[in-house]
Amino acid sequence: MKGAYYYQFFVNPTDPDVEGQWTLLALSSRASFEATALDPAKHYWFRVNALGAAGASPFSDPAKGFSTPLP
Incomplete structure (x- = not known):
């Protein structure tokens, strides 16, 4: 995204419609991320x-x- 300083990557192990299940995995200055601790x-x-x-x-x-x- 143009003008982005950081990207927040979130994971949800169950249902994407359950807002309370989302957990922040990483905060990065890059627009890509490899999740390794799953x-x-x-x-x-x-x-x-x-x-x-x-x-x-x-x-x-x-x-x-x-x-x-x-x-």
């Missing part, structure tokens, strides 16, 4: 928003991901 072989929901001089952007649409299983 339970293996589990589905997660992710969302992000940007922080800049104008304040916080709306959250992105939730995206579903799957963590890597243990070998």
Whole structure:
């Protein structure tokens, strides 16, 4: 996002519609992030928003991901 200083990355292990289940994973100056501290072989929901001089952007649409299983 143009003008963004930081990006907030959030994870939700259950239902993306339950606002209280979202947890901040990282705050970064980069628009990409690799989540590494997740339970293996589990589905997660992710969302992000940007922080800049104008304040916080709306959250992105939730995206579903799957963590890597243990070998």
